[in-house]
Amino acid sequence: MAPPKLRRLVFIVGRGRRALHATLIARHFSRDEMRDLAAFYRAPLGAKAIRLSGVLVTEGAVAGERLMKSREREFGERFGAEFSREFSALSRELERQQQR
Numbered sequence: 001m002a003p004p005k006l007r008r009l010v011f012i013v014g015r016g017r018r019a020l021h022a023t024l025i026a027r028h029f030s031r032d033e034m035r036d037l038a039a040f041y042r043a044p045l046g047a048k049a050i051r052l053s054g055v056l057v058t059e060g061a062v063a064g065e066r067l068m069k070s071r072e073r074e075f076g077e078r079f080g081a082e083f084s085r086e087f088s089a090l091s092r093e094l095e096r097q098q099q100r
Helices: 004-028 031-042 044-070 072-086 088-099
Strands: none
Touching: 004 031, 031 044, 044 072, 072 088
């Protein structure tokens, strides 16, 4: 078991985190919506959503990174073409500087 000072610190941090989350949720949800959310998270599907939320965020980030990486070349080509078209004079100057 953790020493009393550490248990107190964990309690204070936990309480502060809960207060922060409550403030953030209250900013975006009405009182009725918060009651509905609480009921949802007490139900089996809500409990599953909570259990999987970290996994889904991680998998989403990995998939998004993979998608961006797979389109990196296309993005660079399209960005370069748009940049050249929109800023042709600047583009020519940059090309001249790169050739030096």
